[in-house]
Amino acid sequence: xxxxxxxxxxxxxGLEGNEYLADDGLAxxxxxxxxxxxxxxxxxxxGVGKTEVAKVLSRWLGGRLIRLQCYEGIDASxxxxxxxxxxxxxxxxxxxxxxxxxxxxxxxxxxALYDERFLIRRPLLEALSxxxxxxxxxxxxxxxRADDEFEAFLLEALSDYSxxxxxxxxxxxxxxxxxxxxxxxxxxxxxxxxRRCLYHWVEHPTFEREVAIIQLRAPGVAAPLIRQVAAAxxxxxxxxxxxxxxxxxxxxxxxxxAALGRVAIDEASVEATLGTVLKYREDQERVTQQGLxxxxxxxxxxxxxx
Amino acid sequence: xxxxxxxxxxxxxxxxAGETLAVGFARALRRAGLRVPASATINYVQALGLVxxxxxxxxxxAGRSTLLHRPEDIDIYDRVFAAYWQQTFVETIRFEGKxxxxxxxxxxxxDEGGDGNDDGExxxxxxxxxxxxxxxxxxxxxxxxxxxxxxxxxxxxxxxxLQFTTHTRRSRRQVRATSKGDRxxxxxxxxxxxxxxxxxxxxxxxxxxxxxxxxVLVLDVSGSMEAYARALVRxxxxxxxxxxxxxxxxxxxxxxxxxRFLYSRDPDQALTLAMPKVQDxxxxxxxxxxxxxxxxxxxxxxxxxxxxxxxxxxGWDRGDPLVLGTAMERLHRVTHELVWVNPLKAxxxxxxxxxxxxxxxxxxxxxxxxxxxxxxxxxxxxLAGQR
Numbered sequence: 143x144x145x146x147x148x149x150x151x152x153x154x155x156g157l158e159g160n161e162y163l164a165d166d167g168l169a170x171x172x173x174x175x176x177x178x179x180x181x182x183x184x185x186x187x188x189g190v191g192k193t194e195v196a197k198v199l200s201r202w203l204g205g206r207l208i209r210l211q212c213y214e215g216i217d218a219s220x221x222x223x224x225x226x227x228x229x230x231x232x233x234x235x236x237x238x239x240x241x242x243x244x245x246x247x248x249x250x251x252x253x254a255l256y257d258e259r260f261l262i263r264r265p266l267l268e269a270l271s272x273x274x275x276x277x278x279x280x281x282x283x284x285x286x287r288a289d290d291e292f293e294a295f296l297l298e299a300l301s302d303y304s305x306x307x308x309x310x311x312x313x314x315x316x317x318x319x320x321x322x323x324x325x326x327x328x329x330x331x332x333x334x335x336x337r338r339c340l341y342h343w344v345e346h347p348t349f350e351r352e353v354a355i356i357q358l359r360a361p362g363v364a365a366p367l368i369r370q371v372a373a374a375x376x377x378x379x380x381x382x383x384x385x386x387x388x389x390x391x392x393x394x395x396x397x398x399x400a401a402l403g404r405v406a407i408d409e410a411s412v413e414a415t416l417g418t419v420l421k422y423r424e425d426q427e428r429v430t431q432q433g434l435x436x437x438x439x440x441x442x443x444x445x446x447x448x
Numbered sequence: 449x450x451x452x453x454x455x456x457x458x459x460x461x462x463x464x465a466g467e468t469l470a471v472g473f474a475r476a477l478r479r480a481g482l483r484v485p486a487s488a489t490i491n492y493v494q495a496l497g498l499v500x501x502x503x504x505x506x507x508x509x510a511g512r513s514t515l516l517h518r519p520e521d522i523d524i525y526d527r528v529f530a531a532y533w534q535q536t537f538v539e540t541i542r543f544e545g546k547x548x549x550x551x552x553x554x555x556x557x558x559d560e561g562g563d564g565n566d567d568g569e570x571x572x573x574x575x576x577x578x579x580x581x582x583x584x585x586x587x588x589x590x591x592x593x594x595x596x597x598x599x600x601x602x603x604x605x606x607x608x609x610l611q612f613t614t615h616t617r618r619s620r621r622q623v624r625a626t627s628k629g630d631r632x633x634x635x636x637x638x639x640x641x642x643x644x645x646x647x648x649x650x651x652x653x654x655x656x657x658x659x660x661x662x663x664v665l666v667l668d669v670s671g672s673m674e675a676y677a678r679a680l681v682r683x684x685x686x687x688x689x690x691x692x693x694x695x696x697x698x699x700x701x702x703x704x705x706x707x708r709f710l711y712s713r714d715p716d717q718a719l720t721l722a723m724p725k726v727q728d729x730x731x732x733x734x735x736x737x738x739x740x741x742x743x744x745x746x747x748x749x750x751x752x753x754x755x756x757x758x759x760x761x762x763g764w765d766r767g768d769p770l771v772l773g774t775a776m777e778r779l780h781r782v783t784h785e786l787v788w789v790n791p792l793k794a795x796x797x798x799x800x801x802x803x804x805x806x807x808x809x810x811x812x813x814x815x816x817x818x819x820x821x822x823x824x825x826x827x828x829x830x831l832a833g834q835r
Contacts, residue, residue, distance in 0.1 A: 148501060150506065170509035185519065215621035215657070227634030231648060233642055252642055286750070289621075289659075328750025334516040338484060343519040384748065384778075388782050
């Protein structure tokens, strides 16, 4: 756990210490999100490391990571809170059996029922409940998958970091969470929600940055191999694939090649491990058609041979 | 500049100067066509105060994260940034193009059907019957290409009366069931039990809710479609207004997303807004590449998944039919239903021989005509899942 950063460079250093290399743009956005305590909205291709940002923030600052995975049809009972109905029913039956139910009036019976101990806290409530120490990190993953209604609801909760539960009243925290929202952009998220947030479009990393990322995440892989893998991936991203490989794939690829005992890439091993970078049959065909020898040559030239 | 002590005099001056600059920059962005709400400007000023104005990178990224909300705007932002902060003379900051000097023949004063008939975008009425107007019966069968300006105006006015209901899909959301539903609704059962001293006499149930499937319209706006394109945009607008979850794209030499511009309830205004956006109105077509781009940027990621996708085009493609075939095959694999509307299909003796059309045909769920109001009305019915 570390103190909150006071400059953009603090952020860069802090993230790097936790194996995440952020460029100027992302670091600035994160710095502002922490300092202004505003939600950070990250959009970008799948596999550029959006979700990772939240995880790293939690590791670095020591706040608890609370994850809310969105999906179609998600509503308040899965995102905020729910009463434990089974236990409530059980409580009612017990009250009845012991004769307590007829002895007490219905108001106090009801009050007993909507007590905190019957409350199931879902991620949003968890994140907005009073807490101490470093701020928790709330990851709202793939917000674009949720319905518009849920978006509106989230907007309300995030605008003053408070939530009202009819039976318990308002729940509010002095120590609001750091909120990271991610979207793959399967649809446009409403402007009102975006306006509430700081926005950052996450791109595929540049060649040098990707090399550095692999070095960090896949230690033990030979340096020339890392450069070649990064170069080959970069070349593939330019081939108009259905699903251009993300950083996670590049790391996997480097690890796979290293696991096979390679210190430099060659045609045969690329062919054997293509499945770790390209997840569509069509993409594999396209890359193979464009010529693996060419790809290997490009990688050697750009990445430098061993 | 990372410290903000109020008694530091130099600090205060810089901030005030920074404020003016920041507000000016926001204004410049607005002039270039970006939507920058005042709240974003305030955030920007705050962000600049924190990041400092010493480095280009700080000023740039502080603005990127506070003033910008869509990747499409990055380009404009970069140019305005260069022009404003670096005082570089940039010759063409691309402002919104002027609307093409086409006088819309669609300007009919009477539009009462549009607002009176739709009751909310998300509401679904399964019982809605398509309305027919006998006095226009003849006109509705006439090919758009043969209509006079007045006739077109009359037909497009009619379009705002089209009823769009929709295919539905099961949602994971649970709603209150009227009778015995799929799952016990413990929440309501507990609430009811309280009325009977905790005895759960009445059990409540929930069932799966239904959601309208997304409808994606891809309009071909190339030269060969000129006679139809305006009517089709009007059709798309009617769809956007009538129901939720509609996306509209225009496809010519490039792909343009029109949805945003069609939100307005006034069709003519929406048309004027939408039209200058499409830079290749009546230009050439590269259908295959356009659809591939749609797949890449929007469709496969989720917009087309489980949706009803309708392509409105005559199928004349200047590009490689193989590209179109592949794009269609890929699209077909993720959609719920893939429909092609071809205005030429109604022509007597028409066979889908155009290379593009022939390549697309094997991947379609439906191939329908779309040359006249009646055929579009029928299309609306098909989209409603009523045949």
